[in-house]
Amino acid sequence: MSRFLPLLQRFLLLAILLFAAGFCWVQRDTLAQAAQLTLWQAAFVFTGYFACYCLNALMACQVQWSRGTRPRLWEMLVINSYASLLGYATVMRAGYYGGKVWFYQQRYGLAASVSLGLQGWVSLLVLAANAWFGLGYGLWLQWSGQLRLPWVHWALVFGTLALVVALVALLFGLAAQSWLPERVQRWLANIRAVVASTSWREVLTLQAQAMLTIPLQALSLGVLCQAFGLPVPLPYLLLMAVVSNLSLVIALTPSNLGVRELVLWQLLRELGLPDVTLVGVLMVDRMLQFVLLSGLSIAGYQLLHRGTKPV
Numbered sequence: 001m002s003r004f005l006p007l008l009q010r011f012l013l014l015a016i017l018l019f020a021a022g023f024c025w026v027q028r029d030t031l032a033q034a035a036q037l038t039l040w041q042a043a044f045v046f047t048g049y050f051a052c053y054c055l056n057a058l059m060a061c062q063v064q065w066s067r068g069t070r071p072r073l074w075e076m077l078v079i080n081s082y083a084s085l086l087g088y089a090t091v092m093r094a095g096y097y098g099g100k101v102w103f104y105q106q107r108y109g110l111a112a113s114v115s116l117g118l119q120g121w122v123s124l125l126v127l128a129a130n131a132w133f134g135l136g137y138g139l140w141l142q143w144s145g146q147l148r149l150p151w152v153h154w155a156l157v158f159g160t161l162a163l164v165v166a167l168v169a170l171l172f173g174l175a176a177q178s179w180l181p182e183r184v185q186r187w188l189a190n191i192r193a194v195v196a197s198t199s200w201r202e203v204l205t206l207q208a209q210a211m212l213t214i215p216l217q218a219l220s221l222g223v224l225c226q227a228f229g230l231p232v233p234l235p236y237l238l239l240m241a242v243v244s245n246l247s248l249v250i251a252l253t254p255s256n257l258g259v260r261e262l263v264l265w266q267l268l269r270e271l272g273l274p275d276v277t278l279v280g281v282l283m284v285d286r287m288l289q290f291v292l293l294s295g296l297s298i299a300g301y302q303l304l305h306r307g308t309k310p311v
Contacts, residue, residue, distance in 0.1 A: 034284045041227050045288055048220035052213040053296070056080055059126070059206050063118050063194075066202060069108045078300030079103045081293045088255040088290070093248070117191035124164050125203065127249065129210035131160040134242040147235060150270035152263060156246040163249055168195065217241035224281050224288075236271060243267050255286070 037045075057076040064071050083103065087096030097119060104115035134157040141147040172195075174180065175188040218237035225232045232240070247256060247263045261282050268278055 034287050037224075037227055037284075041223050042288070044223050045220045045285075046292055048216045048223075049289055049292055052216050053077060053080060053292075055209050055213050055216075056126075059122050059209055060119070062202070062206065063122055063198070064108070067118075067194075067197070069110065071108060075107070075300070078296055079107070081296035081300065084293050085290075085297055090254055091252060093251055111190060113187040113190035114194065116187075117194035120191065121194050121198065122206065124167065125206045126210040127160050127246065128164045129207040130214065130242050130245040131157050131164070132207065133211050133214055134239075134246065135161070137238060137242070141235060147271070149239070150267060152266045152270070153239060153243060156243055156249070156263070160246050160249050171195065214238060214241045214245075217244070221281070221285065224285055225278075228281050228284075230278065230281060236268075239267065239271075240264055257286075 034042075054073070054077060057073055057080050060080065061071050061073055061076050079100065083096045083099035086099040087093045089095055090098075097116065100119045101112050101115040104110045104118070105112055110118070134153065138149050138153055138157065142149060171188065171192055175185070175192040178185075180188070215238065218234065218241040221240055222232060222234065222237045225237070243263055244260055247260045250256075250259055253259055261279060264278065264282065
């Protein structure tokens, strides 16, 4: 491992510590609210999100396992945590994808285009899983007469499905265009190869795992809502989790700040639930996730400091 890489990893760790300190200072009122949670409530929320992160790490591992690279679950969990924190400070999650590409390249020797294809494909499958869940669950709620869903839910569901289909079609269409520069053609060919080599069984497995994170997120949100005097029925919590995840398709701000809150505010306003308290709940939710990601990144620093793992 070159002498430059340990320095870069130390810089990333220092940047995370400074960013965490700055984030906590700016959100000190939110931190004070989070301190009102009981130990059991905080433990439940942390456990729920930790389980979600483990499922996300498992999905990232599986797409590599089927292609000859053997990352371990716990090291992928740390890599995801680092990349997520990098994504907090960038628009359109650019830091997240850039971080994943760098870590994949340094630890597993994967080409940048292959790394981008692997992570981009997993992200599209996760979005599609949330959209399919939102579609099926939403239709069941409406047909059973339990709830009439607002336009924001359907706009995100159908918009996400259309985006996933369009991106895959565009990828396969552009990869066959000879007028593109050779370097771009190679990149597109590598990304297309990742998608084309995925079996339907693997696609369905990854989507099923992505759907498992939805009830986990909903239960964590439910505990926070209950703690702040906003009891939200489970059907609404599941919708909140789905819409929150789908709002990433319009992540125009760092960590999707403001966009997620605006989408959920519109959802709950049209469902007739109080939305003022929700803003505080969502900020505490962000704070707890940030603390958990920071803890995982700091705890896993030595793991990433060991150097490149041979493929």
